[in-house]
Amino acid sequence: MASLKDMRVRIASTKATQKITKAMQMVAASKLRRAQTAAEAARPYAEKMGAVISNIASAAAGSPGAPVLLAGTGKDRVHLLLVCTGERGLCGAFNSAIVRLARERALALVNQGKEVKFFCVGRKGYEQLRRTFDKQIIEHVDLRSVRQLGFVNAEGIAKKVLARFAAGEFDVCTLFYSQFKSVIAQIPTAQQIIPLVVEEKASSAPATFYEYEPEEDEILGRLLPRNLAVQIFRALLENNASFYGAQMSAMDNATRNAGEMIRKQTLVYNRTRQAQITKELIEIISGAEAV
Amino acid sequence: MASFHFDLVSPEKLAFSGEVDQVDIPGVEGDFGVLAGHAPVVAAIRPGIMVVTQGGTHQKIIVLGGLAEVNEKGLTVLADVATSLEELDRQAFADRIAGMEAKLAEKEGSELDRAIERLDHFKSIQHELNTTAMH
Numbered sequence: 149m150a151s152l153k154d155m156r157v158r159i160a161s162t163k164a165t166q167k168i169t170k171a172m173q174m175v176a177a178s179k180l181r182r183a184q185t186a187a188e189a190a191r192p193y194a195e196k197m198g199a200v201i202s203n204i205a206s207a208a209a210g211s212p213g214a215p216v217l218l219a220g221t222g223k224d225r226v227h228l229l230l231v232c233t234g235e236r237g238l239c240g241a242f243n244s245a246i247v248r249l250a251r252e253r254a255l256a257l258v259n260q261g262k263e264v265k266f267f268c269v270g271r272k273g274y275e276q277l278r279r280t281f282d283k284q285i286i287e288h289v290d291l292r293s294v295r296q297l298g299f300v301n302a303e304g305i306a307k308k309v310l311a312r313f314a315a316g317e318f319d320v321c322t323l324f325y326s327q328f329k330s331v332i333a334q335i336p337t338a339q340q341i342i343p344l345v346v347e348e349k350a351s352s353a354p355a356t357f358y359e360y361e362p363e364e365d366e367i368l369g370r371l372l373p374r375n376l377a378v379q380i381f382r383a384l385l386e387n388n389a390s391f392y393g394a395q396m397s398a399m400d401n402a403t404r405n406a407g408e409m410i411r412k413q414t415l416v417y418n419r420t421r422q423a424q425i426t427k428e429l430i431e432i433i434s435g436a437e438a439v
Numbered sequence: 440m441a442s443f444h445f446d447l448v449s450p451e452k453l454a455f456s457g458e459v460d461q462v463d464i465p466g467v468e469g470d471f472g473v474l475a476g477h478a479p480v481v482a483a484i485r486p487g488i489m490v491v492t493q494g495g496t497h498q499k500i501i502v503l504g505g506l507a508e509v510n511e512k513g514l515t516v517l518a519d520v521a522t523s524l525e526e527l528d529r530q531a532f533a534d535r536i537a538g539m540e541a542k543l544a545e546k547e548g549s550e551l552d553r554a555i556e557r558l559d560h561f562k563s564i565q566h567e568l569n570t571t572a573m574h
Contacts, residue, residue, distance in 0.1 A: 189452040196448055196515055200481065200508050299450040358510075361468050361482040370483060371506065374519075381450055 152424070155417045159410060166406035172238065173399035180331070180392035186297070187328060187385040194382045197375055203358070204368055205346045215365065217372040220343035221319045226263045228286075228318035229254060230309065230341070232325040232383050233273030234391040235292045240401075242326060242334060242394035243272040249336040250324045254281065265318055269305060269384070286312070297388055302381030309380075310373055313342060325383035326390040332397055334390035341379050344372065441475035444513030445491065447500065449521045455500070461492040462514055464507050473507075473514050480509045484516070486560040488524075488567055499524040501564060529568065536561050 150158075205218055231250045233243045250273075254264045266285040268274035274288045289305055291297070309321060321342035327335045360367055445462055447455035463472045465487025486503045505518035539558050546554050 186451075190450060192446070192453045193448040193450050193517060196446070196508075196517055200506065200515075200517070204481065302450075357479060358508075359478060359480045361466060361480060367481060367483055367506070378450060 152417065152421060155413065155420065159413045159417060162406055162410050162413060166403055166410065169399045169402040169406060173396055173403060176392045176396040176399060180389060180396055183385070183389040183392050184328070187382075187389045190382055190385050194378050197371075197378050201344070201368075201371055201375055202346045204360075204364060204371070205344070215369055215372055217313075217342060217376070218344050218346075218368070221316075223319045224262070226265065226318040226320075227254075227257050228265045228267055228309070228312070228321045228342075230267045230305075230321060230323045230380075231269065231273045231277065232323070232380075232387050233268070233270035233276075234387065235271050235290070236391075237272060238398065239391055239395035240398035242391055242398075243270075244276065245334075245336045246324055246326055247273050247276045249338060250277070251280065253322070253324075253338060254284075267309065267312075270387075286317070291384075297381075297384055299377070299381050302384055303377045305380050306373065306377035309342075310376065318342075323379065323383055325387045326394075328386045328389040328393060331393045334394055339379070339383070341376055344375070443473075443475040443477075446513070446515045447489075447518060447521055448515070449518045454518070454521045454523075455491070457493070459491055459493045461490075462516075463490040463492075464516070465489065465502070466507070473509055477509045477514070479511070480507075482507045484518070486557065486564060488564060489516070501527055524568075527568075532561075532565065532568075536565060 229250050231246065233246050237243065250266075254266075257264050264281070264284055266277055266281055268277060268285060268288045269291065271290055271292060274285070274290075277285060287308060289308070291301060294301055312318065313321065320340065323339045323341050325337060325339075327337045329335055442458040442460050445455065445457065445459045446453065461472055461474050463470060464482070465485050467483045467485045470487075471482070484502055484505045484507055487501075489500045489502050491498045491500060501522045501524065502516070502518040503520040505516060505521075508515045508517075536558065539554065539561065543551065543554055543558070
């Protein structure tokens with residue numbers, strides 16, 4: 149049986165933990181707001197870019213000279229999984245959910261006789277994937293020192309991916325990240341980025357006939373690598389918002405659990421204290437009677 | 440004067456959105472102006488200065504490459520980087536040019552050609568900045 153002093157110490161330490169989780173929750177909430185605005189600000193560009201590309205690509209896809217980023221290498225033997233996760237933990241199942249999706253996909257591909265390679269963005273995903281796929285991880289980018297996610301970061305990653313694609317190291321590239329739906333819902337998502345999947349537009353809208361300056365394929369040649377960076381940038385921003393959302397709800401849970409724990413501990417503490425007082429009283433009374 | 444809708448978006452934000460009278464765009468194959476009712480066109484942009492005319496006022500925006508799309512709904516510019524003239528840090532810009540010049544020596548072949556071309560675009564922006572600064 150723990151002494152009263154031990155119990156007091158334990159309650160105090162639980163209270164300190166609760167203060168920390170509460171503070172983390174509030175920090176995550178304010179950072180979430182900023183991350184969310186950043187994710188929303190980036191949306192128009194990504195959307196317009198997608199619209200322009202699908203406009204041009206639908207015309208160019210059938211032609212024999214279509215760029216490889218759009219048409220693919222014609223094989224799908226080697227798959228590159230670009231896994232974007234967070235840099236820090238204490239955010240519930242956020243990182244493991246993305247990693248689980250990537251791992252399931254990898255195992256399915258291996259069963260089909262395909263070769264799988266990993267490109268990890270973020271420390272947490274790298275650490276988790278290293279346990280099972282150590283040899284297949286070909287590159288790992290750490291964004292821990294980055295304070296404000298900029299387009300430059302995404303561009304750097306895109307450049308590395310493109311260089312490896314140009315060297316013929318893989319045929320298909322899939323991006324894994326967590327889509328931000330709301331504070332309580334983050335959906336791990338897989339998106340194929342090489343070759344690009346062009347969304348089929350509703351046929352009701354007649355395609356505008358554009359003039360191109362310079363030629364279509366040259367514009368497409370500039371646009372496709374750019375688009376890759378844009379998609380990665382969007383994924384990073386969505387991830388960032390999801391991370392703070394997940395951390396906020398995880399810390400909210402932790403704060404509530406700590407509150408519950410404090411309540412229980414205080415109850416036991418008070419009971420023990422009262423029992424001890426009663427015991428002392430009985431001792432005094434029976435002592436007095438005996439005299 | 441008839442106006443049309445103009446959106447300027449960069450990866451980080453929507454930099455401009457509204458009704459304008461005219462936009463002059465530095466295209467890779469030459470500058471061109473867009474007025475209301477322009478034919479649909481998709482054009483690549485070189486690093487340069489874009490002039491937005493809106494009810495008699497001119498606003499200069501520096502774009503470092505990108506893509507312009509004109510359709511019946513208006514003009515959309517996807518800029519790699521878009522900074523208005525007032526926001527531009529001239530010192531940083533000059534430093535960047537110096538950095539590009541220093542890197543030229545490491546490059547060769549077609550990469551060198553492209554770097555020189557890009558440097559020329561940057562220098563012409565700087566020249567224009569310096570000559571118009573007095574006005």
